[in-house]
Amino acid sequence: MEKKVINFGYSVTRDRQIDFDANNRDICKIVAAAEPTINLCISCGTCTATCSAALFTDFSLRQIILLVRRGETKGLEKEISKCMLCGKCQLVCPRNVSTRNLVIQISKAITTARS
């Protein structure tokens, strides 16, 4: 039986605190070694704003980079494969992040870690 909770008209959201100690940040380190410009990202979201794939589906490189940095890489493999590598994000990035290589390296690191 589910516990009946009285509806007060509001709910308590799950704790969104990121626990860096619990998360596995190895993938981020592997990616940063192969493509150091990941460290330049300021999460401005310009990449996502211009993204070709994002016009058709829910896809955000900004979010992917954030998640990789946090070590929350579960399910990211499928997510990142939506990228078409067209390179628009690289041309608009104000921080000159090598986004295309970043996508390849993230995909590679996650695939390698899985196998």
Add this chain to the structure above:
Amino acid sequence: MTFDLFVLPFFFGLLFLMAVLIIKYSRWIAMMDASDRIKAAMGLFSVNLLKTIKEIFMESLLHRKMFKRNPLLGYMHMSFALGWFLLIVMGNLESRVYSGGHINPPYYPIFLKFFIHDKRVLPFEIFTLPGFFRFTMDLLLLYVLSGLVLALFKRTRSKWFGLHQTTNHKRFDRWVLTSLWLIFPMRLLAESFTAGIYRGGGFLTNTLGSIFDVILPLEYLAYPAWWAYSTMLGIFFVTLPWSRFMHIPTEIILIYLRNAGIEQGKYPGSFSEIELRSCPRCGVCIDVCQMNQAGLTGSTAVYLIRSLRDKQADVQLNLNCLMCGRCLEACPVGIDTLGLRVGARSVDNKLLASDFSYLLKEPVVERKAEVAYFAGCMGHLTPGVKRAMLQIFEKAGVEYTFLDEDGSICCGRPLKLAGLQESASKLVKENTMKILDTKAKILVTSCPICYKVFNNDYELQGIEVMHHSVYIDKLVKDGKLVLQPMDMKAVYHDPCELGRGSGIYEQPRNVLKQIAEVADVSEERVNSLCCGGSIGEISMNAAKRNVIRDGALGILCESQPDILVTACPLCKKTFDSGNAILVKDIAEIVAESMILSKQKVEITAIAR
């Protein structure tokens, strides 16, 4: 006497070489696709065979492309290749004079002067058959030796040969090179010593022999010299299949297969194995590579090919390449350097293996215009180019379908260049459907990257793919567009994918010449420089890209033009960020000059 022990190093070396070559070549033929094998077999019966023989003669013996690059470099290679070839042919004929026309054992012509001392022929006689051969053989030996002297100079004075940077060879290759170099001086010594003893020989060996006879005890030296000559030949033959000199036999096979219509496939196969071994590591690709400017020297084509052949390819290093095709253009052997690199990159081809199912949600719309316009990702990123094209369509009264008005699906070329062929083919499939749905006759694209892949990898039956510069040229020629000259000096930059990649050089220039005075650039057309923005380069950082961009801008602005015109949105965007000169796409400048000639046109797209 027709045999001596000293011929054995040569004889066994030759047998070993033949055996290794037969094993290697049969293995590659066995590895081939069935369709390629049929093509290879059919090549023997086609007229292309004559073309092949001509090409082998021009390139493998005369080294025509090497001559084009630098006469001294060409002469050096020709003296070795043609000189040695003629020595073998003439030596064979000469030996038959003495054997009454019979075929001799393979070592016999090579060491003929050891076995035959024809005292009837005077040293400087040339008008009898044996005298003619003796003279010619000495002349050919001198010819090869002149090349050897040049080769020695090239070690320290490579600039005389048009090479500013040369290949950094492996130690093994240097050993093999030394054995090759020693073959001919050893032959000269052996023949001269023997000529000195018997007072035989031609103009060269007789003269040297007489001199040596005065100062050296020739009767003790002659026999060891023949051993040394034979040993050098033996060493060279035994090491050849694993050295860069494997290009000597393999290049001939490569030329034959290429003329039979076999191409580098998507993934490494036997054709790429043959290409890898056809590379002589001459280093011509090093000077033309712009990556050197950025200090990235390790991934030049010659080193990529060597690492692939040695199976020590560095995946990370291979990402460093602009894929501009300058090395492909410069390569005297015509090796598909770009195809090999894409193949090397494709070892990671399981990455990003998306089915791109999200693209399927796109509703299919029936449109009926004659022309379909595809701006491409880069076209969308440079709205000026896109806007200009729409204005041009309006002005020329062309009904068109704006295929990717709401943002494009990538054409697939970036994925392909990254070696991710599987994913690329899915995008190709998706876009092909969209394009065919338009029922258009002409597909105009603003992006040379898309243009190349549409042409090469898409199956668009009945649709003519045109880059916008070609389409504008057509509109102008058909009288649908009137352009008014502007008072300015322009230079035109050939985008890699449009120029070297697709062979379009004239149409954009034709258009531009109607608008502005077009100045020549020192490196243009096939020698055009990459802007540095290349989508083929994956890992280079922005600072290094800027170095390449600025290098190219420096060359383009040498004549101090008012404007730099290009035909690629990506080149435009890259050059523009250099802040050196006004940069415009050919479509933009056309749109401006036609607006000047007539009243301003409202921008409205009719066909939806």
